[in-house]
Amino acid sequence: MGVAVKAALLAVAMLMLAWLTAWLERRLVRGEPGPALAVALDGSPLLPNRDRWLYPAGPIVALVGFLLGAVVIPFGPGLIGQDLDIGVFYFIVVLDFVVLGIALSGWGANTPDSVEAFYRIVAQLVAYVVPLGMALVGAIMMAKSLSTTRIVAAQSGLWFIVLQPLGFALYLVSGLMQCYRAPFLEPFATGIGGGILGVAGGWPALLWRIALSGLLFLVAAMGAVLFLGGWLGPWLPGPVWMLVKTYALMALMLGLGRLAQPLSVAQMLALSWKVLIPVGLVNVLLVGLLILFGIGPA
Amino acid sequence: MTAFDIAQIVAFTLCAFIAVAGALGMATTMSMFRSGIFLMASFLGVAGLFILLAADLMGLLQIMMYIGGMLVMILFMVLFMHDPGGAMMAAMPGMMAPVERFFSGGLQQGEGRNGDHADMHAGNGEAKEADRENRQNGANGEHHAQHDGMQHGGSDMSMNMEGTHMDDMDMSMVTPVRRIAAWLAVAIGVGLGALVLLRPSWPTVTRHPDPRSAEAVGMLLMGKYMIAFEGAGFLILLGIVGAVLMARVERHPDNGGRDARVGRTDAPPQIAPDPVIPPSPDERPNEEHASEHHAVAHPPSHRRPA
């Protein structure tokens, strides 16, 4: 089928899945602050000083980032938007557009709280990007490819979570950092009035809701692809397994996140640079040793 | 002309336009934040050109590095500059050349500093509108009159404040050397373009590169270019350690540079006085901190044999 039809189908599927994610998340984390907070859809007072171009561009850029990132997630044996050779690298890059969108909107809203949210989002980007890369490198090394379909195919014997538990734990933590859920809530904290979600209303609020729920879905889906074997499974069809694993991983991430205290930006940066990066390097070393001794896929 | 060719031409034109317009916007807009965003857009355009040239790994690398890099750069600009949002310059449209006014459209104008600028420019107590009109005519006039850019101090209406009021006005986007720089840039661009167009044809080949570039690049990095790879890693380590060391705040009380620290208002911690040489009686300090420290430091020195 043509590229346009495929893209439209993918977009519709993603929007529905993002809605499902938002609904599930609100059932799971009842009453928590952060991006799961119900955003006022009735139109908050129009920001008087908002930047004419930057403020509306934010949610659009974030939504584009989410939709582009969904292209490389395999939902079944042939069900992938486009099997890029550098799929996982493309995924990391494209999810940075969500950060860019929050930054644009934070600055463009021109209130002290939203500019504070802009600072915190850049700090969180700096914190999560290197540990996330380290967590992914282990799975890439074992599968010997950056393409998501080949990573899923490499797990047909044994899932990577069994071989790389440290990498999986690292992915849980850095994935939470990437999604701005507990305990890394600072850009959307109630102390700054919810960050950009507190000042958005109307169609930007709807787009933010879609983009942030979709981001959580994508991070969980990529975790399922990398560590839980993607769509592989005994009785049920591929897409069903993929959705089950994605939402199970999402529930695990959110549940584990709630057990920790919310961290301030300085604590989060310290955690990332002093704990997660050394752990990531140890993980790469361990995976390298495993590959050297022949354990893992051929 | 197949549809694929047309798509390629359209994609090339779009990406090239974004790259050049982004760089131009970065150079001319009055708002620092927009400058960073324009540069990001320019890098996205160049990344698109890389993908068109079948170097998609390089394109994605560009995007990843420069989104993060430009966001951090914007943070530093917000830290250092007086007017990162461009509000001050947006209130003075007469100072900007037409291309700058185009890229600064829609900026929120800063209200507080309008009065100061009008006074500084006019020199006498004229109305604000008359000042702006004069400045606008003056700026446009000299834009046409000074094509060779010989005397950038020619009209003293809009230029004389550069020297006198640089302390509190951050006119970093409007400098007297703009015209010389613009002509220099045009000269360099025309020169390079002429070199490209008038040179006898390059020995181009028409075969397509292998699409599995990631594997080939990886093999090369670990094989032939291992030294460069390790050297780059070492360089990054040096850069990180150096930057962190430079940005640390010094805490030793003898350090002279400590007084230049921005925003430090309390007195520095006192060094304990020498126990052998008793402090002279006229050295009684006036500040509370010093008296506290001396009060703490005195009892031990009295107990020691003088």
Add this chain to the structure above:
Amino acid sequence: MTIPLGAYLLVGATLFAIGVYTIVAQRSAVMVLMGIEVVLNATGLNLIAFWRFVRPDDYSAQIFLILIVTIGAVEMAVGLGIMMLLYRQRRTVQVDSYTALRG
């Protein structure tokens, strides 16, 4: 192959010219750093264009570009560190005020 090599080189030349304008005309040190990034980018574009059209078998050009981007990032970091120190001394980052070495 409908787009000739010269088109990419012209885009690179234009970017280079705009980068030179930024370096010379901007007064703030951070903007000068951004102009340097534009110049590096234009060089990289030339590099990849030549790789694609003249020698597509040898991937050394992409290695070269990786190194250029890396060195550009490190230079930006060190430059911003120096700028922080200068800001603490002079309270400004405008390059016109760093005149202590002027003869």
